[in-house]
Amino acid sequence: MNRTQRAALAAETDRLVAEGRYGPVPAATLHLPDEPLSEPGPGGTSTVEVTDETTLAAARRLTATGDDPVACLNFASAKNPGGGYATGAQAQEESLARSSALVASLRTAPEFHEHHRAQRDPLYTDRVVHSPGVPVFRDDAGRLVEPYRVAFLTAAAPNAGALRQPADLAGVLRRRAARVLGVALTHGHRRLVLGAWGCGVFRNDPAQVAAAFADLLGPGGRYAGAFDLVVFAVPDVTNRRPFAAAFGVGDRPAG
Structure with a gap:
């Protein structure tokens, strides 16, 4: 699929959502950096998978295999809902935006993008948007599929490639990842789809991102056992x- 075709799909998605083809757009909730969130209780065990699949593929797979709602991390542009989806850009957020009502939901919480447009720090902030029950109706090839619903957790990783001065990227990633997990827990999600957040155009080191999540989800971590299943869907x-190395699990195909 080329850029022109992706832009045409984005326009069609916007039209389908505006027409109400997949029901009303769920309102999003913006969680500010210092807002109290739920803390995990004691005990519990989590299964962590690292799979060769996209976020969309993992979301569809998990939705088909259980009734508990799935929450997916949206690797967000800090400044524009859906990133460059309308002009046919291709990254994880753009794929989600073309395939669902995510952008329409994000537009109900405009403060997230307005704040980041107004400030120039490429580290961005720990704001997280929760979009519940968003209809997803396309696959990775852009084909219409039987709709299913997932929640989206929208958060911008720091833009490491734009930094002009040294920064504690590991600390920022760990703190922000904790906010993502805290928002998921606050909204009652037990199954998550995460991934190589910020490891594309933002040029974060995947080992640092993996370490941030492993510190939080692994043995002794703040969120150890807080979720039933966490899938890191990483097609690259x-x-x-x-x-796979950070969590000590095999690098395997999905399914």
């Missing part, structure tokens, strides 16, 4: 290997 093998 170079990005996937650090996640």
Whole structure:
């Protein structure tokens, strides 16, 4: 699919959502950086998978295999809902935006993008948007599929490639990842789809991103056992290997 075709699909998606083809757009909730969130209780065990699949593929797979709602991390542009989806850009957020009502939901919480447009720090902030029950109705090839619903957790990773001065990227990633997990827990999600957040155009080191999540979800971590299943869906093998290593699990196909 070329850029022109992707832009045409984005326009069609916007039209279908505006027409109400998949029901009303769920309102999103913006969680500010210092807002109290739920803390995990004691005990519990989590299954962590690192898989060769996209976020969309993992979301569809999990939705088909259980009734508990699935929450997916949207690797967000800090400044524009859906990133460059309308002009046919291609990255994880753009794929989600073309395939669902995510952008329409994000537009109900405009403060997230307005705040980041107004400030120039490429580290961005720990704001997280929760979009519940968003209808998803396309696959990765752009084909219409039987709709299913997932929640989206929208958060911008720091833009490491735009930094002009040294920064504690590992600390920022860990703190922001904790906010993502805290928002998921606050909204009652037990199954998550995460991934190589910020490891594309933002140029974060996948080993650092993997370490941030492993510190939080692994043995002794703040969110150890807080979720039933966490899938790191990483279709690029170079990005996937650090996640498999960080969690001590095999790098395997989905399913």
